[in-house]
Amino acid sequence: MTRSLIAAALFAAAAALFVMSVARVLPPAGWLAALLAPDPGDVSALIAHYTLFPRAATALAAGAALALSGLVLQIALDNPLAEPSTTGVSAGAVLALALFGSAGLGGPAQSLVALAGGLAAAGFTLGLAFRGGMRPATIVIAGLVLSFAASAATTLIALFNHEWMRALFLWSSGSLRQNDWSAAANIVAFLAVAWLAAAGLVRAFTLAALRDAGAASLGGNPRAIRTAGLALAAGLAALTTAEVGAIAFVGLAAPHLARAAGARTVAAQLRWTPIYGAGLLWLTDEAVKLIPLDLPTGAATGLLGAPLLLALAGRLRRPSLALAPLSAPPRRLRPEWAALIVACVVALALALFVERTADGWALATVAQASDWRFPRALAAFGAGAAIAVAGALLQRMTGNVMASPDMIGVSAGAALGFLALLYAAPTAGAGAQLAAGGLGAGLAALWTLKGTGRGAAPEQPLLLGIGVASAFTGVVSFLLASGDPRMALAVAWLSGSTYMVDAGRALVILFVAAGGLVIALALVRPLQLLPLGPAARSSGLRVGQAQMLTLALASALTAAATLVIGPLSFVGLIGPHAARSAGCRSPASLLAGSALIGGGLLATADWIGRVALFPYEIPAGIIAMLIGGAAALVALSR
Known part of the structure; x- marks a missing residue:
């Protein structure tokens, strides 16, 4: 009986709206004829027959x-x-x-x-x-x-x-x-x-x-x-x-x-x-x-x-991605700092000096690099470093190596905040944009915090974030379909582009990334204990306070990077993974290694986007998503 009533309610509501829709085009007396054999000379009947029905x-x-x-x-x-x-x-x-x-x-x-x-x-x-x-x-x-x-x-x-x-x-x-x-x-x-x-x-x-x-x-x-x-x-x-x-x-x-x-x-x-x-x-x-x-x-x-999806994630209790504690590496490795630093230098050198022209490959002069490429390369490096540090913080806090700003909805929250401000106050300054993005990221992060306690499964934060990201995708689709001219300003930004970055924004994101890394290093002790879950309280750690500080820092870093470059996928996931593979196992080395790898990865993605299909350019975010998606699938297979 209940099943029939629910089905009847769904169909009755839909039918009522359908009747209203058709009635605006054609009087009820002509519905049957329009459905079965519309008059070729009656435009309303043709619309009903070939479109509405x-x-x-x-x-x-x-x-x-x-x-x-x-x-x-x-x-x-x-x-x-x-x-x-x-x-x-x-x-x-x-x-x-x-x-x-x-x-x-x-x-x-x-x-x-x-x-x-x-x-x-x-x-x-x-x-x-x-x-x-x-x-x-x-x-x-x-x-x-x-x-x-x-x-x-x-x-x-x-x-x-x-x-x-x-x-x-x-x-x-x-x-x-x-x-x-x-x-x-x-x-x-x-x-x-x-x-x-x-x-x-x-x-x-x-x-x-x-x-x-x-x-x-x-x-x-x-x-x-x-x-x-x-x-x-x-x-x-x-x-x-x-x-x-x-x-x-x-x-x-x-x-x-x-x-x-x-x-x-x-x-x-x-x-x-x-x-x-x-x-x-x-x-x-x-x-x-x-x-x-x-x-x-x-x-x-x-x-x-x-x-x-958010409601269903709250009911999931059976662990599916049982992970070894992040603080217990299977073998001792020393971080390859020299290799990481050299890789970053090479990535920046490629982004600044190696170019592709109508005559083929060439080396840019220092003046050309400083005038045209310096802001973009530095902005990409800073944004990549900020997102990677945020990913390392979130992975240590949740004890889940699949956590990252985009996978748990923090990037989507920051983007939603920015788009809301774009519509409410298109002339707002960078400070207001950062505040709006940070607020959106913080709200998403707080929602994610629901999935980290009381015996929740390790993947629950990911599923909560997927729900937030789905809502963001729906909002973006709604705004794009609206035809609002303000969306023209956001299309390139939504792809993760450095097209419009100037020297001022590049320096700001570099400063934010460096400052965020310094603050994160000050949280080394809590980051060592947070993956232990409730057992961390026995060591005197105020778990709730430590989680809030970690989420706030990760949200601020994500909002800053999102404001400058746009929503970025997988950099915050791949950076910490690659740092662990390079031997960065302790919290301090993981944060520093993630910053170097994330910055180098996004700077390289921006360079590939400029030269891969010259004279056309591909947004760095799309290149990073392709590279990061492939790497994430490899990580999942392991």
């Missing part, structure tokens, strides 16, 4: 398909947080279509390309998860890292295809706008086949719910079940993405809503989850149509899905 049908079919895909992933992988967007399937399909989009793909060819991209991403994610023991949240983290890297590659492709960049953005953000019935018909066909296949796997999925040992004892093959479930779910999600773009969180929300409504058995979940998914996406799309903007529906689902 197909859009509603596409929303219903896509919502059901994504919900079924999410449910199958959650069952087969024993992971309540799995869904197409958090396992990399959607990003893989979007990247594949971006690679071949300029070829004018359509129909079956487009579906096949999306299917290949989604399956490739799913296979890669599952391979990483198998190496990690298929523990909860490992797949989610691996899939999201892969999604970040794929998104960077997609953005890079879009930068050099301006003629269809906006169309790619709207489509990849999940747009349900339709011009005919083809998308709805295709998705219904995919859904029917997948639903029948899932029904035939009910017994296998029931065994999968018993975990590996229980399934094997009853004659099941856990690996075969996972493979079949992943292939089914990834295929359905990729084919749906080919028709409507990437729509996140419907596949996460609908299965949990079905379980909350009382669907306990696998058969009941397979029956009710697609119904709830159809109602959720239809209602969301009808709500989006009330906004007088060309807002992609996928951006709205990201905003709605973020609170759900």
Whole structure:
């Protein structure tokens, strides 16, 4: 009864909004004729037949398909947080279509390309998860890292295809706008086949719910079940993405809503989850149509899905990334300070003096370097150092080597603060911008602090941060779709660019990075004890106070770097990892080594962006995301 009432409420609300939408175009008396056989001379009837009705049908079919895909992933992988967007399937399909989009793909060819991209991403994610023991949240983290890297590659492709960049953005953000019935018909066909296949796997999925040992004892093959479930779910999600773009969180929300409504058995979940998914996406799309903007529906689902992910992360208690204490290295290594310093000098020398011109490679003079490249190189180095130090602080505080400003939402919080100030006071000075960014980063960091105590799983801060980052992505999509001229100032900044940096800002970020490193070194003793968790209190440490100081410093460093360069991904994750590999194990050496490596990495990324595709330039943030994403995937595999 409860399940029926919830479904009825979803569809009634969506239907009411749909009726209001159609009534603004066509009187109710003409609806049936417009649906079945519109008059070619009646423009309103044609709009209803080819746009409004197909859009509603596409929303219903896509919502059901994504919900079924999410449910199958959650069952087969024993992971309540799995869904197409958090396992990399959607990003893989979007990247594949971006690679071949300029070829004018359509129909079956487009579906096949999306299917290949989604399956490739799913296979890669599952391979990483198998190496990690298929523990909860490992797949989610691996899939999201892969999604970040794929998104960077997609953005890079879009930068050099301006003629269809906006169309790619709207489509990849999940747009349900339709011009005919083809998308709805295709998705219904995919859904029917997948639903029948899932029904035939009910017994296998029931065994999968018993975990590996229980399934094997009853004659099941856990690996075969996972493979079949992943292939089914990834295929359905990729084919749906080919028709409507990437729509996140419907596949996460609908299965949990079905379980909350009382669907306990696998058969009941397979029956009710697609119904709830159809109602959720239809209602969301009808709500989006009330906004007088060309807002992609996928951006709205990201905003709605973020609170759900945050709530689910709070319930996760089973550790999935059990990590050795960061203060207990497996073997003694001495930091390679000489090599690190030489690498930084080489990175800065490349950024300052090695250039590519129309005549080929050349060396710049000192005057040329100081006039044109000095501010950019120093700003990139300072921002990279600041973000890497922030990452080292967060990893020591949480005891999780996958923590970094972007992975736990601190970078997204800083960017949200800056964008809010940009809209409220476009002429605000650097001090106000830093304060707004710091406030946003601090609020995100405080939220993350919820995931570090009371026996929380090590990955919980990451999942909390993913929710914040999802909300940020939805807000950015909303602002980009608004067409506000102020967003033109933010587009390059959102890519992590040094285009507009002057000498003053370069010196400021260098000073902030150096000062932050000095303050961080003063927190060496708390940083030695914080990874021990509650045991740190027995050593006399005020854990709450130490965490607040660490978060405040990491937030300030992140806000400063974000203000100067823009949101940066993976530098704060890779810098500390590379420093540990170079022998920097103690807190002091880790902080110093992270600063050198992070600064050198971003300075090198900025140089590569200038010379790789001369005369075009690639934002340093995109290059850093590609390099850092690859390195993060390697780190996850270990």
